[in-house]
């Protein structure tokens with residue numbers, strides 16, 4: 001049975017080909033409309049299925065056949081200044097959005113005692129942290145992100161990066177492990193908030209997944 005043999009061969013060849021689509025989007029952990037009325041369903045749908053999907057697929061194209069193909073994102077970010085700008089833009093885009101989806105939730109949950117203590121000692125209060133992050137996001141000219149990160153000394157720090165850069169990249173001034181990132185690209189809010197970035201930044205705290213931010217904090221200080 002030649003045809004059976006050849007179809008078996010085809011199956012085997014595919015089974016042992018290196019799975020190239022290395023970077024893939026994690027399914028959204030909630031429905032598109034789950035963050036309504038703070039973030040609308042159409043924005044979530046387009047943001048996840050168009051913008052973020054393009055970063056993942058363009059990242060895979062950018063690394064294909066290059067030494068970066070064998071690196072993790074964290075490894076790429078550590079030497080991002082030496083890599084192709086397409087890896088910086090799309091690798092950052094993929095990582096930043098994968099983080100962003102998880103730190104939002106229709107069930108915000110509580111800040112862990114350890115993170116709360118760190119926030120209070122660093123910023124004075126949770127409201128002061130929110131204000132600082134909102135200022136970082138509001139002041140970012142054009143497109144970018146506002147971040148809460150853990151530095152190599154285990155301290156909390158607020159920063160902002162342009163485009164799809166993030167605190168893991170060797171090109172940024174304020175480095176750390178990001179535990180909370182707010183997307184301030186217009187595509188993240190324009191359909192509902194238009195030019196009112198400040199209103200979006202105010203609303204995002206209603207859907208902040210503090211349980212996940214706390215988990216990331218505890219992982220980062222370990």
Ligand code: MN3
Pocket residue numbers: 047051097183185187188
């Ligand atoms: Mn985005």
